[in-house]
Amino acid sequence: MSEDKKMIRTDQELLDYIDILCRLDINYFFEERFLPKQKIIEQEKRYTSVFIIKEGIAKCYLSDENGKDFIQEFLGKGMKFGELEVFSGNLSFCSIEAITRLEVYKISYTHFNYLLEHDKRFNRLVMKAMAIKIGYKAPRHSYQQSYTIEDNILKLKKAFPELTEVISKKDIANYMGITLRSLNRVLMKLNEKNNKIN
């Protein structure tokens, strides 16, 4: 499956490169751990570090005034967060919460900027990651509106069979931009179809 169709996004290339940097005794990266459901970044707050996931899964989501969440991405190995604010200078535009136990690398804005300026390879990897992220989000939102929920679920299940075991239904619904009720309805319909076949 192509890199940009996965539901849980990863960036092994970046992770490998950070490993290399760490072995070179560049002590910019500090390891931290988080438990499931711990919030690492909150929307509309200011931070001074960028995080890169070493192990585990986190969700990146926006909350609106009514408390509804909309999940942007599920972040896996090698995905970073908190980096957009380095460039834009804005407050955090999303919240990040651990889904599984999480190990992350943490690097200060200062060191992150230093690497961007002085390490061409690092600079490129960050650029590439942003470009891929933009390209990933576009079709996702587009297709979710063009196709029925049923199609989207089938697509998800195909791409990621363990789906419902790792990620809660509520999260899946929030990822698809639908209510839990609608998700259940479609799952029920799909099960009926399968029973008829079997």
Next chain:
Amino acid sequence: MSEDKKMIRTDQELLDYIDILCRLDINYFFEERFLPKQKIIEQEKRYTSVFIIKEGIAKCYLSDENGKDFIQEFLGKGMKFGELEVFSGNLSFCSIEAITRLEVYKISYTHFNYLLEHDKRFNRLVMKAMAIKIGYKAPRHSYQQSYTIEDNILKLKKAFPELTEVISKKDIANYMGITLRSLNRVLMKLNEKNNKIN
């Protein structure tokens, strides 16, 4: 209004910097013109240049198999397109079409890469533009799913009163991810409300 809430996106900073580079006799940028409705980039094709809008408005959109379009962004002054593929190496993920008469700067991948590597200011501006783009798209898709069409239209009209004069209704509908019928229905309802008040 904050930069990232505008419907037609711009990046004056980048445009100004390109002007400076051009005056320094850096001949990487070639000017081109397009007429309304001309396609400049087609989805799934390969290109070798990056474009930056000098004047005019274009739309960036994805088409699905059924011929439905989903508009990602309306691009104005200083917005670039075709640059994501420099980093990802993929085919163009979207189509770009001129809405008004368009003047653009065109720069080859080679020169674009050269500038990225050797001009820190340019590198930063490109990074920043990508970060803003990511931050812009997230809440847009999120809110479009959380709120009613009516709310979204009111928001758009507030942010951009000339809306319906510059951009066709079909395009607005495609931008919102709804059908033209739904858009008309809501506009009708809004008009009724206004008439009752006046």
Next chain:
DNA sequence: TTTGTCCTCGGACATTTGTCCTTTTTATTT
């Protein structure tokens, strides 16, 4: 075991949105 709490699922109904199609309006060409 019983009770109470929390969570998930799904029924019933209301609302929204889409599809299909016809009519009206506006713009363009001859």
Next chain:
DNA sequence: AAATAAAAAGGACAAATGTCCGAGGACAAA
């Protein structure tokens, strides 16, 4: 001006989705 094409508007119905709420299961405390 007439003819034609293109864009906009809206009626009627169908389908999808959301809201509200109650039933039942899992689990913890008594």
